[in-house]
Amino acid sequence: MKKIVLLGYMGCGKSTIAQNLSKITKIPFLDLDKCIEKRANLSINEIFEQKGEIYFRKLEHEMFVELLQSTENSIIGLGGGTPCYANNHELLKKDDVTSIYLKASIETLYNRLIHNKSKRPLIANMNEEEMKEFIAKHLFDRSFYYNHAQYKVAVDNKTVEETVEDILEILA
């Protein structure tokens, strides 16, 4: 029961890359954020608004543990904050897990997230200036946890296909 776990900051491409990798490898893709939404019967935004972030982080941890315990092979796309809470980073080193950090620069993340922030409650209400500073500081804080991944793939200036190719080489 091999698990391929993709992690990294919001907008680095976890969901996009995982979907494409899944098509090629025929290994099913599970998006942790989507699993949480299904379990809670609320969107990520609604969970943050109605229940608060601590509740979300608890659910996120429980769901991550549950997905890792399943006996099926899977590609698991984490949420941007998953490795940074509840000691989830320690789970990235498990024997049956291949964890891969999709590493993007502040510039790449900013350019992607600026067009696509409404569904991301941590940045939804920020203006462009605030967002750039927030991403820079937040990425710095989170890098410690992301660096617990077994592998790193740089994604700047790469197409989806190129990043998928890099991951296939790691898995070969």
Ligand SMILES: Nc1ncnc2c1ncn2[C@@H]1O[C@H](COP(=O)(O)OP(=O)(O)OP(=O)(O)O)[C@@H](O)[C@H]1O
């Ligand atoms: N080369 C690329 N690789 C991956 N995504 C890209 C690329 N170029 C543009 N994008 C776009 O960047 C966005 C990446 O968002 P995606 O939802 O995959 O990230 P995520 O890491 O899953 O974010 P979150 O943690 O918020 O769920 C998508 O809108 C995608 O279309």
Ligand SMILES: O=C(O)C1=C[C@@H](O)[C@@H](O)[C@H](O)C1
């Ligand atoms: O970076 C984060 O902390 C988050 C990223 C998203 O994937 C969601 O899990 C949620 O919006 C929190």
Ligand SMILES: [Mg+2]
């Ligand atoms: Mg995602």
